[in-house]
Amino acid sequence: MKNDQSRKELAEAVYGDSAHSLLTFAPGPLHRFVTVDFTIVGCPPEKTEVLATLASLLHGTLPVFPDYPVCTECRNSENLCLLIEKDELCLGPLIQSGCNARCPAVSIVCEGCRGPVVEANVAAELALLLEKDFSKEEIMSRMRRFYPEWNNE
Numbered sequence: 799m800k801n802d803q804s805r806k807e808l809a810e811a812v813y814g815d816s817a818h819s820l821l822t823f824a825p826g827p828l829h830r831f832v833t834v835d836f837t838i839v840g841c842p843p844e845k846t847e848v849l850a851t852l853a854s855l856l857h858g859t860l861p862v863f864p865d866y867p868v869c870t871e872c873r874n875s876e877n878l879c880l881l882i883e884k885d886e887l888c889l890g891p892l893i894q895s896g897c898n899a900r901c902p903a904v905s906i907v908c909e910g911c912r913g914p915v916v917e918a919n920v921a922a923e924l925a926l927l928l929e930k931d932f933s934k935e936e937i938m939s940r941m942r943r944f945y946p947e948w949n950n951e
């Protein structure tokens with residue numbers, strides 16, 4: 799939640815004078831810190847994907863999950879597009895599907911909790927949001943919430 803704030807200032811707010819001796823870094827996906835064999839995305843992950851993974855492992859394989867964005871599921875469900883039709887800051891075009899567009903289905907924008915989809919077209923989404931008069935700061939703050947690698951530095 800604080801990925802858009804200075805880590806140095808955060809450390810000082812919590813640890814005071816001893817903050818300078820601390821190594822602090824932004825939170826991130828597990829695979830950034832240790833080698834993993836397979837990832838089930840989502841916070842929390844979808845029950846169907848956990849079960850599919852367990853079933854596949856029992857058969858000695860790994861599941862294949864869709865590699866398209868939340869928008870695809872959203873449009874398939876014929877939801878109102880919050881980005882295009884209501885000018886709301888929806889991250890659906892950039893985010894890994896699999897949740898069946900749970901949030902847009904109830905008129906809440908996608909916050910990106912499942913992380914970026916492969917080949918996310920960040921430049922196109924950024925251009926569209928800027929065109930809709932969202933500030934770059936607001937856009938980057940939202941994009942960094944679940945994926946600190948998306949930054950403007």
Ligand code: SF4
Nearest residue numbers: 869872879880888890
């Ligand atoms: S509401 Fe969001 S997820 Fe749904 S189609 Fe529009 S941009 Fe994509």
Ligand code: SF4
Nearest residue numbers: 897901908909910911
């Ligand atoms: S925030 Fe986006 S990715 Fe997460 S459950 Fe909602 S629609 Fe799906």
